[in-house]
Amino acid sequence: MIFFLCLCMVLLPLLLGRGALCLLYRKRPVRGTLLSDGVLTGYLIVVGLAGAAHMGAVLLGQSFSDNVRWFLGMLGVCAAAAAAVLLWDRRRERSAPRQQDFRGGPPINAKERALFFAFLVLSLLQLMRIVLGGERYLEGDMTVEAVNSFLITDDIYKINPLTGEWYQAGMPLRLKLLCLPTLYGDLCRLSGLEPEQVVWVAVPMLTWFCSNLAYWILAGQLFPESRERQGFFMNLVALFYLLGDTVYGADGFGVMHSGFRGIVIRAAVLLPYTVGAVLRRRWKLVVLCIAAEACMVWTFYGLGACLFTAVGLAAAGFVWERLRGRSGGKEASA
Amino acid sequence: MRALLESAWLGWERYTGNHKLTALLLAALLFFWFGGMGRRARDAVGKMAFYTSLMTAACVCPISAAFLMLYQTRFYSYEWIWSLVPATAMTAACGAVFLGRIWENYSCFSVKGLLRACLPTLALVLLVFLGGSLGQENWGGEVTERDRERIGETLRELEQEGQEICLWAPREVMACARAYSGEIRLLYGRDMWDSALGSYSYEVYDGTRQELYQWMTQAEESGRLEGTMEVLTVDETGEQHSSEKRLDGMACIQDALELGANYILLPGNMEAEELEKLQASLAVELRELGEYVLLRPLS
Structure with missing residues (x-):
C-alpha cells in the first residue's frame, strides 16, 4: 500500500507538473521538457494546494475534514485542467516541429552502463536504509503527533499534539501556518495508512526520489555534453548521501533519517532544484520553489533559503559572466 | 548579537568535529580554482563554483555566519546556514570532472584502464569515505x-x-x-x-x-x-x-x-x-x- 501511495504521489504530480509547465512555458512544447521537471513542478503545486487549503482551514477555523475536502477539490480541478492543457498542447505540437530533448545523443556505451548499474546499487542501499533502517531523528519534531491529533480530533492545532490536552495558551501563528502535517494527514485519510507509515516511510521515500530528480536535472545542466560525467556526478551524490547517513547536519542524514521535515525537503529537493532552475534561467520555477518553501519552512522572520540562493546565484552568475568576458577580451588582445 | 557570534564561532568547530565532508568541499573548490578546472569550465559550473566559494567563505567567517544566522532566524542553529551552500552539488561536480578526465581515454575492461583509471577512482572513493564519520554515529535516536x-x-x-x-x-x-x-x-x-x-x-x-x-x-x-x-x-x-x-x-x-x-x-x-x-x-x-x-x- 505504501508503494502504491508513492506511485500515486509521483504520477499525479507528473500530470499537474506537465500541465503547469505547458502553461508557464507556452512557447516550448511540453514534450521538450524533462519528466523530472514535470514531477518536481507537480510536487511544488501539490504543496502549494495543501498550503492554501491548510491556511484557509486555520484562518477560518474549519475542521480537518473540511481541509481534506478543499484539498481534494482543488487537486481534482487542477488535475482536470492539467489534462485539458496537455491535450491542447498535443494538438499544437502536431503542427510544430518536434524538439529533441537535450539529453538525446549516441547510444549508451559500456562505461555509462557500468555507471548506471553502480548508481542503481547505491540507490537501492539508500532506499533499504530508509524503509528498513528504522532510526528516525525526532529531536524538535512532532509531525506524527500532530497528524495523529488531526485525525483523532478532526481539528487543526486545537489540542496540543504532545499531550492530547486542549491548548491553553496556543501556538505561534507562524508555525501553525506550515502545511506539511496537514498534507500528511490528508494522505493518511486518503490512503487509510497509519501516520507512522506515511510520515516515516512513504514521505522520506518520496523526498529521496525527488532529491535524485533535482540532482539529475542539475547534472544535465552542468554536463550537457557528457553522459559519463552526469553518471559520475549522480554516483558521487548517492555516495555522499550514504556517507552522510551517520553525520548529523549532512544532506544524507536528513534524507535517511528525517525526510519528512520541511527543512530536509528544502535542503535535499528545493535548493538543488532552485540551483538548476537559476542556471537554466527558469525564473518561474524559482518562484514556485520559493512559494513551496514558504509553505513548509519559512517562519516569516527570514525571507527563505530558496530566495537567498536564487538571488545569490544569479548575482554570482552575473559577476562570473563579466569576469569571463573581461578575461576573454584580454586573451584576445594579447 | 554576541550570542550569535559565539554560536557562529563554536558552530564551525561542532559542524566539522564529527566529519570532514566540508573538507571535501574545500578540496573541490581548490581543484576548481587551482587545478585547471576553472579555465575550462562551462558557464553553469563556473557560476555555481563562484557562488559556492563566496558562500563557503561567508559560512566559515564568524561575522558573516552570524548575519546568515540572523537572516535564517535564530530558530535554526548554525549548521543550517550551510543549506545555502550547494556543497553536495559542487563537490560531486568537481569529482565528476576529475573522474571524467581520468576515464576519458581508457576502457574499464582493459588492464591499462584498471591500473591507470581504477586506482585513482578507488583512491577518490576512499577519500570520500574517510570524510564521513567512519560508521560511528554521533547522534542517538531517543528510542530505538x-x-x-x-x-x-x-x-x-x-x-x-x-x-x-x-x-x-x-x-x-x-x-x-x-x-x-x-x-x-x-x-x-x-x-x-x-x-x-x-x-x-x-x-x-x-x-x-x-x-x-x-x-x-x-x-x-x-x-x-x-x-x-x-x-x-x-x-x-x-x-x-x-x-x-x-x-x-x-x-x-x-x-x-x-x-x-x-x-x-x-x-x-x-x-x-x-x-x-x-x-x-x-x-x-x-x-x-x-x-x-x-x-x-x-x-
Whole structure:
C-alpha cells in the first residue's frame, strides 16, 4: 500500500507538473521538457494546494475534514485542467516541429552502463536504509503527533499534539501556518495508512526520489555534453548521501533519517532544484520553489533559503559572466 | 548579537568535529580554482563554483555566519546556514570532472584502464569515505525501533482495557505514546525534556508536572520512592542559588492521580518493598506489564 501511495504521489504530480509547465512555458512544447521537471513542478503545486487549503482551514477555523475536502477539490480541478492543457498542447505540437530533448545523443556505451548499474546499487542501499533502517531523528519534531491529533480530533492545532490536552495558551501563528502535517494527514485519510507509515516511510521515500530528480536535472545542466560525467556526478551524490547517513547536519542524514521535515525537503529537493532552475534561467520555477518553501519552512522572520540562493546565484552568475568576458577580451588582445 | 557570534564561532568547530565532508568541499573548490578546472569550465559550473566559494567563505567567517544566522532566524542553529551552500552539488561536480578526465581515454575492461583509471577512482572513493564519520554515529535516536515496538505492545495491552487513557510513565514511553496513538493523553509531553519542541507553543508546565517528571527520571535510575531534585532560585541581587528538594513518590503519585492520570507505569526496577509500601498506603492495584509495573486506582 505504501508503494502504491508513492506511485500515486509521483504520477499525479507528473500530470499537474506537465500541465503547469505547458502553461508557464507556452512557447516550448511540453514534450521538450524533462519528466523530472514535470514531477518536481507537480510536487511544488501539490504543496502549494495543501498550503492554501491548510491556511484557509486555520484562518477560518474549519475542521480537518473540511481541509481534506478543499484539498481534494482543488487537486481534482487542477488535475482536470492539467489534462485539458496537455491535450491542447498535443494538438499544437502536431503542427510544430518536434524538439529533441537535450539529453538525446549516441547510444549508451559500456562505461555509462557500468555507471548506471553502480548508481542503481547505491540507490537501492539508500532506499533499504530508509524503509528498513528504522532510526528516525525526532529531536524538535512532532509531525506524527500532530497528524495523529488531526485525525483523532478532526481539528487543526486545537489540542496540543504532545499531550492530547486542549491548548491553553496556543501556538505561534507562524508555525501553525506550515502545511506539511496537514498534507500528511490528508494522505493518511486518503490512503487509510497509519501516520507512522506515511510520515516515516512513504514521505522520506518520496523526498529521496525527488532529491535524485533535482540532482539529475542539475547534472544535465552542468554536463550537457557528457553522459559519463552526469553518471559520475549522480554516483558521487548517492555516495555522499550514504556517507552522510551517520553525520548529523549532512544532506544524507536528513534524507535517511528525517525526510519528512520541511527543512530536509528544502535542503535535499528545493535548493538543488532552485540551483538548476537559476542556471537554466527558469525564473518561474524559482518562484514556485520559493512559494513551496514558504509553505513548509519559512517562519516569516527570514525571507527563505530558496530566495537567498536564487538571488545569490544569479548575482554570482552575473559577476562570473563579466569576469569571463573581461578575461576573454584580454586573451584576445594579447 | 554576541550570542550569535559565539554560536557562529563554536558552530564551525561542532559542524566539522564529527566529519570532514566540508573538507571535501574545500578540496573541490581548490581543484576548481587551482587545478585547471576553472579555465575550462562551462558557464553553469563556473557560476555555481563562484557562488559556492563566496558562500563557503561567508559560512566559515564568524561575522558573516552570524548575519546568515540572523537572516535564517535564530530558530535554526548554525549548521543550517550551510543549506545555502550547494556543497553536495559542487563537490560531486568537481569529482565528476576529475573522474571524467581520468576515464576519458581508457576502457574499464582493459588492464591499462584498471591500473591507470581504477586506482585513482578507488583512491577518490576512499577519500570520500574517510570524510564521513567512519560508521560511528554521533547522534542517538531517543528510542530505538526495537524499543518502540516493545513499548507499542505495552500500550496495546493498555488499550485493550477499552478505557480512555491518561498516562504517566517513564520517559521512553511518554516519548512514544502520542506517536503510537492520538487517543492517549499524557500529563506532559516530549517538550518537557526536548527544548526545541518548547518553541512550538506558548504552553508552560506547572511546578507539579515538572516535579512528576523529575521524580520519574530519578525513579528509573534508583528504583526507590524517595528522591531529590535540584531547585534553582534567584535572590534579590540576581544571584542564582541551587538547592535540593526532597521528592516523595507517594505524594507524586497522588498528584498524578489528581491531575487525571488513570494509568501509571512505574519503572520495572522499582524495589518490591517500595511497591508494597505503595499498595498499603494508596488505594491502588499493581501488576506487572511488560518491563513496567502498572498502577491503577481502585474504582
